[in-house]
Amino acid sequence: MLTFVALASVLLLGIVPEQTEAISIYTGWERHALLGSDVRLSCSFFSWRGTSDDVTFSWTYRPDGSRDSISIFHYTSGQAYVDNKGPFRDRVEFVGNPGKRDGSILIKNLDYNDNGTFTCDAKNPPDIVGRPSSVRLLVFETVPIQAGVITGAIIGVVLGLLVLIVVIYYLMRFLVARRVFSLSVRSVSAGGFCCQGLEERPEPIPGTDTCVAKRA
């Protein structure tokens, strides 16, 4: 009995969640960009600890088809260090905000040789255990189908909903008018008589002769 209680307590203590989850790093999955344009690679992290002053961000780049990766950006101790020797010389700019857990970089004037995988690794001492996250960059010559897909989708959905609502409204009005047709009694001159079931209607349907509208 005692051993059972001991085992149960050990098990319960083990199940109680402690805040020991690792740091989670988020980048995009893929980025499409035009030849010659700029692209912003975003990287943010979530950590159970507050953002310390020693937060570090590092970006590494691995070209398509290669197995080596080189480091192109490092942020530490409040200073950003950009690539000044490699393929991204003078083309990397730090546009993140470490205080807001954002370690994004801007890569300017893209070329076909920039196709590859960019990996962001963020550390927030003492929370340093985490899995770096990668984003794939694809450089296109013409406007890819991706640019504007979201814009078009939002506009299309909202306009479609609008059309649907208008159609439903007129349908309801048509149906109600047909059903009410036999009930509508225009006896406002009698002063006070009104159809049953129509008094609760909050607002008159414009155009139809409901009792509420007549009284108003």
Next chain:
Amino acid sequence: MLLILLGVLVMHLIILILLIVSTAASTWSVGGDRTTDLWYTCTNSNGGYHCKPAISEDWLQAVQALMILSLLFCFFSLIAFLFQLFKLVKGGRFFFTAIFQILASVFVMCAAIIYTVMSPDDGSVKFGYAYVLAWVSFPLTLISGLIYIVLRKKE
């Protein structure tokens, strides 16, 4: 009564023009000699004045869509106002006009908020006049929509 209608119509037209300018002008952020968003990033460097398409981030596309939607809804509201002006029963309220106008104001608010929160934090980059116009047109559209709710067609 005619004066009120004229005033309301003029206000609606002003709002429509503000929305058009805010959506079309690519000056939501200005910094140094560079103006950017919503559609183009233009620089006035020593090589001349050239523009390239703005970054195709998800949030920027959402802002673009919301601004276009608010413009469309403001336009629909104007059409509905003119339509209801002649077709409405006496004593009726301009409900369609009000609904479209209020939806337009909600969309502009969402666009402005998304842009404010998501625009990259850079020391030298300030907000441009198109951004200010978007924020200005939000309360104007809301007030205009509320006026349409209160307005009644004359007996």
